[in-house]
Amino acid sequence: MANAYKYQWTPDEAIEKLYQKGFMDGTNVGFLQTLIDNSIEIDSNSFFWQEHFTVEGNEYDIDLSDLKKNPAWTVNQKTIRNVPMADAMSPLSETAQLDNEGWEAKTGSIYQYGKGLFETSMSKLELQARLQELNVTDQNLVTGFVRGVADLVKSHNYRLSHMAAQVLSFGGAYTNANTMGFSGVKTIQNAYIPTANFKTAGVKVWTDATCDIPSQMQKIEYDFKVANNIAEDTPFVWNIPYDMVVNVLLKNSFFVAEVNRFIRLYAPDKVVIINNGNSTLDTNVITWEQLVAYSRSSVSKISPIMVVKESQTVQNITTTTTVKGWKPGIAVLRPLGNAGVIVHAKTADVQLMQSGEVNPAIQFSLAKVQNFLYVINKVTPNGMLKSYHTDVIGRYAPVLNESTYHVVVDTTTAD
């Protein structure tokens, strides 16, 4: 399976696991359904960002006693000077000098995100009483799903995946304008790849049935490498969203022909349908696995295709909606390997809690997960009783570190 699938279980297998746990006997069907509706999103790939970004080793510092220290990241892009041939000159005369090299610095802020769990003493007792109805195995499963910190961590990975997909497909930009839920906080970052790296589809838009997509992709790659003095064998990769692969590329007759060429040369045993011995086509139906295999082979016109599959959920006060971070109709061409890093900073909340200024009536403990998220457990007064707060917060942003060579192709606009 390609990069889009990182989960060890398919949804069917996961439900099977629940059966084995004895969770899905007749009386508990309703609750399981609720969990699947609201909590278990096995196929939505919360860790999508890890396919393209790594967490930067160093945490950006903040200082509560110095408000000027707001964590920010900087990307420096070298401005490559033109290097012409040496001039003919007569002895004892002056040489003409080269232009200066420089760089463009782009900075951005690191915004903060968070999600929490909350129980009061009364609701905790109520939950415990209900759990008594279940056997021990079921109790573990329910508490694991409902009360675990794992879901909070997952929520951050969804946010990060959403931003990562935006950063890749918008050329460094991201925004929460459409995913604010019930937050009033705006987090906005503009694009910072060179303007020239925003390309159009080629002669025809890719959805055109007569569009020779493989050749147009080849031309985009060739032109970009020539224009930037990149060696032809420098490995690049195409990031293409799953829906574009399935609805556009797999239906494109030129890709079908290319994949047939690949199959005849390298994988004749993989042919599914034989139409006609005299035809240049062995099969009219190609799969995305065959397409990816073709793109990775030496007969490919294009750099390897990496399928992008991601989606997230936005929660509003009464509704939830599903969104994707990837900009529709965009294909990305970029150097093989990671696209960038996750920059991350300390949170003022954690620093405050560590500063010794917390009211002794509040008990808390801190932990760090994935090297950039803070888990804060708090027990706070709730009148005579207690409240239990579990918060996971973090300040982070995905940043491209190959921005000079990051190409965003709008497949819906012809040249």
Added chain:
Amino acid sequence: MQVTNLSYFYETSRKVRGGKFVWVKDSNGEQRNNVLLGGTIGNPNKGFGHLWAAQLLQYTPGQDMLIFRSFAVKSANGTTINIKADGYSDAPEVGQILMKAPTKATTTGQSGVVTNVVYDEANEQFVVTVDTALGTLAANDILVEANGTAASAAALPLVPNPNVFNEADRDLLPTEGYGIENANYNVSAVYNKQAWIARMQPLPTYVLAKNRSYIDGIFWI
């Protein structure tokens, strides 16, 4: 030998928790005040029932505690009213007396007795029949329980002053039928707490008027 146990077949289903958050959380510590002594529910459900976290009740010292039941209308046609079964509206029961929530708790209106309730799972609604039409009803109008024992053109809300919260989800067992006698629900409640309005039961104008919070969307009582 319990022959019935061997020959009685049935199935049930239910959903437990897995619900929506309702309380406004605050790491600074939440407020929570007890009522004096509590009370017995004066308008208990007849069959199985449920009190949601943050459901409102009316507490009057030395008197019965009243559950504030409210229902959001999905659509209505004469004496047939479709009530939302979305987990926010309460569940209607035969014998309840309903009226359209007046703007003020002291304003009278037409009430009617519920004569039939059918749960329509496909459309997420309770199809309720009342003996007397409740006047013009539009989607999202709010019904509340009315006082009296029969339909009346001059009915008042049964619970004019909901003033305390139920703190955590609680299942209620039947109080009528099956030979049950003297079923009393003695409950306590809390106040000086804050909840998200959109996640509470439907709140009519006369209840929202009691809101102590200046923040939109938050109900504090």
